Amino acid sequence: MALLEVSHLDVRFALRQGEVRALRDVNFTLERGERLGIVGESGAGKSVAAFSLLNLIAKPGFIAGGSIKFEGKELNSMSERGLRKVRGNRISMIFQDPMMTLNPVLSIGEQMVECLKAHRRISTKEARAIALDKLRQVQIPSPEKRLDQYPHELSGGMRQRIIIAIALLLDPDIIIADEPTTALDVTIQAEIMALLLELCEQHNVGLILITHDLGVVSQVTQRMLVMYAGRVIEQGPTREIINDPQHPYTQGLINALPQMATPGEKLNQIRGSMPSLSNLPSGCAFHPRCDFINRADGQPRPACTQQVPDFVESGNCRVACHMVAEMLEDRRLEGGEPMSAQAETIPTMPTQNEESSESLLQIRGLKKRFSLSGDFLEQLRFKGGKLVRHQEYVHAINGVNLDIKRGEALCVVGESGCGKSTVARTVMGLISPSEGEIRYDGQRIDDLSSKQLLPYRKRMQMIFQNPYASLNPRMTIQQTLEEPLRLHPPDWNRQQILDKVEEVMRSVGIDPDWGKRFGHEFSGGQRQRIAIARALAVDPEFIVADEPISALDVSIQAQVLNLLMDAQRDRNLTYLFITHDLAVVEHFGTRVAVMYLGTVCEIATTATLFAKPRHPYTQALLSAIPRLEDDRPQHIRLSGEVPTPVNLPSGCVFHGRCPHANARCKQEIPALRTQDDGTRVACHAVEEGRL
């Protein structure tokens, strides 16, 4: 008997517009100690699946059918009291956002003791001892101290460790982890994932890992489910699915990953976006986006548009696809590799003339501090009987030098708080630098007034991270796109503006007839296209893109990246591309600058950086990317957490976490030095040949 057995689970939401089926016919089992991944893009129903396991679906949702058996007992029909005995005790959950999961007004110890006492009859003292033991298990530094701390005193990574400790408190049989590392940085994410994996193996705990990240799933789980629009479309052993996906959607999802494409070439994108659950297409929900809907004779397969596909067994996997069923029936399945995506071969981008040494943008000695101390009156402090002015700063950027050459895509990578977005915003003049200068095409632009800056606004544009916030919700798309054209150039007439708007809309693949609609009527990917269209409308030569794809789903990311690459090729654009995602950098960037705590620690061409990372931080960053490949590369563990930019460490800012740090690193700030292959590294260890 399996530990957990889910069969024909059906969850619905009773909404105004009628009933929406959020989950239909979900079947899976979990054995003791097994790790199962549930993968899907947003809206696929993976979180609903997790919540319904513990009957935590909030109104208006309800479980409409099917059964969930835990150790043979039906959870669906269990009373609320019975369920509470299972929740937390036998099955515990880890949620996505470590900032929101812990109660901010209770200390860590209180929260842990409360949880223990709710399920066991033990004294507070015993409970604290257990709590302390669990905190040790999650390898948190100085666990005794943590018990009396409050959540806001801890960093995101530490909070997630505490949440894992709480999940383990009662020695559960199953942990359900809903995107446990999505809100964390790559290096922290790798740490937490490794910890979770280790603890599950150690305690023989079953894990249900819900994520959108195929890399994480392939590293951690043994079996996986792929969900699309509320249905499981493919399930089976993780390795088999990753290596040989059967369903066209799974194939598309894997092929859309930047690491699956040759750098500089177009990514294999899945067209369109996930349908809304209240308006599902007939037949197979994926058919409007499917490339395999046509049969060998070129006619569309009628079943795909008419009939919801049933599961067929293919090897160890189960796939819900008419095409796969047909293939199996025709016995044309040759070694399981019949229809690997016929990736359209798209002409490679012209290799950028790397040696065009003309710098379009030069950043010299850029520093930016933000005051933390409020206005003048709030800065006054009494110190030794005297009234003094006390000021505290966040040092967001500390002396950044960058050159961006015409026609290249310079990627700036780093974890949150490293100052990469501040660089982007300073370049665009959205914030003024505290020190240093920025030259555009030889002209200093950082000290210009907004009027003097106007001609540069036509030449440089920006694309923002969050497509939900970057379009004015009260303006139509037409109005949004017209706006930049009223200023650049100032003398266009109405017709010229309208023509241009239509042209840019076409160029980003948005139907010009949609101009009267508002931003909220579009999907995330479409909004980002519109935001790109707005930036392209004035025909700029330089674009700053601040995390333009990180808010988007995998299949949509590929579309937007392709669009940005097309634009670069067609318009000879220069990019300053800010991202935290190294896989994207490898695919997109000409050169890469790695930032840590407001300084650039390494600049290299993309190929060099990925082949031969020099700086210890770059090495750790690269080893932390969750890869699809089976062989888990040795992950370089970084001790500790990123220090706060309020009190910067002396010497090399990285020395506290660096495995190669010595006394010199603690005192002397390393300068960027050019290596023989042109890479520039700021590291004493590299310089001294220790690395």
Add this chain to the structure above:
Amino acid sequence: MWYSFKRDRTAQLCLAVFICLVIAAFSAPLLAPTDPYDLAQIDILASELPPFWIDGADEMYTLGTDAQGRDLLSIILYGTRVSLLIGFGAVALQALLGVTFGLMAGYLGGRVDAFLMRLADIQLSFSTLMVAIVVGAVVKATMGSAFYSQYAVLMLILIIGLAEWPQYARTVRASVLAEKNKEYVDAARVMGLRSRRIMFRHVLPNTLSPIFVISTVQIANAIISEAALSFLGLGMPETHPSLGSLIKAGFDYIQSGSWWITLIPGAVLVVLVLSINLLGDWLRDVMNPRLYKG
């Protein structure tokens, strides 16, 4: 919005009551049986007649008459019109000042923000009463009290408008601060748009929902303020009565049994303010789904 309106019986009823009162008040010259401003129509001998359901009523005066012999129904209709005029006028003035200042304070920040908000704090520490006394005293001293009573409606709009604009300014500033950091504002700045255009074209439309919600509350408040001021004798003169001054006029006679002169205008005031407030509640729920009380 229409959908939730169709389901909300309270909102429907309130809107119906409110519209009836507005129409009745503004067509007072057509509806009212007599013209209370016309001295020729006032019969002092017919003073303090009770409403129709009480013995001794004159069927000519449905709701009775006041101490000066004016028909209470007519005078309530005219009075409601004055009250509504002052309510809307004062709110328009508050909104104009408050939205402009709030927008500037929130968007420009720094010293402008500090200056305008301190100004608002100072303004708030003067009660409406103080403003009324000061304005009234200044105007009466310089222009004479005849001038003051002639323009009493404008004066009250000015007083209540001046006294209450910080409510708007604070609300608008708070939502501007939230909107200002959104990326569409950055996008507009990157385009090189001028601050004024960004403020009015981009930020302001996105702060409209709280402005609408606060407006309903403020209209109700302004009507009550007006009534309170008039009751204290700082508002409308008795020859040109509003609901507040009617209540005041009748208050002197409540001991002598003529309760209707005070209570009927009072009831009208309560119904009017209540319907506006309930409409405001409904509007707030619609515009801010997070507050929705499921």
